[in-house]
Amino acid sequence: MIGRVGFRCDAGARIGVGHLVRCVALAEELCARGIEVVFLGEVRDSEWARSQLRDRGFALVDAPPEPVRLAALAHRLRLDAVVLDSYDLPEETGTVLRGGGLAVLAIVDGDPLGRQADLYLDQNLGAERRTFRLPAPRLAGARYALLRDSVRVRVRAPSAGAVSGGRVPAPGAGPVPRVLCFFGGTDSAGVAPAWARALLATGVPFLGTVVSPVSFEAGGSITVVPPTDRLPELMAGADLVVTAAGSAVWELLHLGVPTALSWVADNQLIGYQELVRRGVAAGLGPEPDGAAVGVLARLLADPAAREEHGRRGRGLVDGKGRARVADALLALRP
Numbered sequence: 496m497i498g499r500v501g502f503r504c505d506a507g508a509r510i511g512v513g514h515l516v517r518c519v520a521l522a523e524e525l526c527a528r529g530i531e532v533v534f535l536g537e538v539r540d541s542e543w544a545r546s547q548l549r550d551r552g553f554a555l556v557d558a559p560p561e562p563v564r565l566a567a568l569a570h571r572l573r574l575d576a577v578v579l580d581s582y583d584l585p586e587e588t589g590t591v592l593r594g595g596g597l598a599v600l601a602i603v604d605g606d607p608l609g610r611q612a613d614l615y616l617d618q619n620l621g622a623e624r625r626t627f628r629l630p631a632p633r634l635a636g637a638r639y640a641l642l643r644d645s646v647r648v649r650v651r652a653p654s655a656g657a658v659s660g661g662r663v664p665a666p667g668a669g670p671v672p673r674v675l676c677f678f679g680g681t682d683s684a685g686v687a688p689a690w691a692r693a694l695l696a697t698g699v700p701f702l703g704t705v706v707s708p709v710s711f712e713a714g715g716s717i718t719v720v721p722p723t724d725r726l727p728e729l730m731a732g733a734d735l736v737v738t739a740a741g742s743a744v745w746e747l748l749h750l751g752v753p754t755a756l757s758w759v760a761d762n763q764l765i766g767y768q769e770l771v772r773r774g775v776a777a778g779l780g781p782e783p784d785g786a787a788v789g790v791l792a793r794l795l796a797d798p799a800a801r802e803e804h805g806r807r808g809r810g811l812v813d814g815k816g817r818a819r820v821a822d823a824l825l826a827l828r829p
Contacts, residue, residue: 497575497598497825499531503558503565503588504580507539508708511760512547512680513742514580517602517618519547520641521578521824524817526551530825533572535565536581541681541708543722550724560584562591569597575829578602579610582762586610598827600820604762613827616820618745620811621769634823640745640816645724647814649731651750671716672734672795677706679741680722684759685709686783690737691717693783697792704729735794735801737779740767745816748775751809753801755779755794757787775808777801 502522506515515538522532535558538544548555556572559565562585569577569592576598579589589599589611601612604619607629615633617625623636676690687707694703695715703717706726713719723729727746730736736747736754740763747754755777758767771778777794779787794801 497530497827497829499533499572499574499576500525500824501533501535501569501572501574501577502580503535503577503584505536505538505583506544506680507537507541507683508681509539509683511683511741512541512544514602515544515547516643516680517641517742518578518580519551519553520643520817521820522553523551523644524821525824528821528825533574535568535577541722543680543708543724546724562588566591566595566597570595576600576824576827578824579612582608584610596829598824598829600824600827605765614823618816619766619769620748620773620775632823634820637745637748637811638813638816639820640749640812641742641820642746642749642812642814642817643727645727646730646746646749649727649750651731651752671700671702672798672801673732674701674703674735674737674795675706675729675733676703676717676737677726677743678739678757678759679743682707682709684739686739686757686759687711688713689783690757691719693788694737694791694795696788697795699792699795701735701795704733734798737791739763740770740776744770744776745812748808749812749814751805753777753794753803753805754808755791757781757783770808773807774804775811776804 502518504514504518506512534555578600580602586609592599599612600614601610602616617635618640620637627633688711691705691713705719731750736752739759740756757779758764770776
């Protein structure tokens with residue numbers, strides 16, 4: 496029976512915090528069931544990321560890169576199972592851990608990169624329709640999206656311009672929209688300033704909040720804030736979110752917030768394409784160019800257009816995904 500689980504993931508200013516955030520969500524669920532958890536890896540140059548573990552009482556232990564040494568550490572920590580969430584681990588990591596009697600869950604985004612596991616999780620929208628040739632079972636699709644407690648308890652605030660009966664006013668009517676712009680917990684690609692300029696280039700009035708680990712003078716109606724635990728609150732209060740197609744997308748879908756997406760890493764492209772194809776989010780492309788400015792201008796000026804994206808996304812992520820994943824993980828036999 497599984498009673499103690501390790502999460503092998505890293506976070507930092509260079510690689511971002513998406514892996515850690517979704518592992519934290521699953522760790523919260525396991526702790527609520529009386530399972531002990533420990534994080535194995537490193538967190539670099541991000542006090543916000545460190546606080547996600549510290550504030551929840553999750554221990555962080557340095558993890559050796561070699562699979563054999565990692566397995567030895569797992570046994571010293573009396574782990575029964577290990578969750579792998581990293582693109583940088585040696586391919587044989589899962590094989591070595593399983594050979595040492597540990598149950599292994601691998602969180603992937605499409606390609607499992609040759610990693611062996613007892614169970615795979617791909618929470619990307621539409622993952623259930625993609626071919627998966629490895630023999631172990633897979634939990635696939637938004638039904639298994641991992642959400643933190645701070646998101647699951649949120650209810651979206653009424654949108655700017657909304658009136659009774661659920662109708663929205665014609666383009667140009669109503670109060671100015673509230674815009675939130677962020678790119679993960681660390682903005683590892685350093686793109687927040689450029690997207691802030693793109694928002695201002697629309698010429699459409701809005702009230703903006705940009706989350707950036709590096710302070711800069713945005714100008715106009717934009718306030719720049721550092722990474723914050725208030726992000727779920729800011730998301731729930733926004734009329735439009737500008738972000739990349741990373742882990743935060745599932746939180747936005749759960750809240751039903753209209754979203755305009757870019758991508759800053761190759762692994763985000765698969766989610767970007769699916770979300771935009773289904774009209775769940777507006778597509779901005781990879782750069783804040785003239786075409787992206789045009790899309791943003793339309794969304795800022797037209798409450799009905801942006802709310803349609805939120806309507807299509809609402810309900811795709813029901814907030815119970817982490818419970819389904821925990822059920823499957825705890826059913827494994829170490």
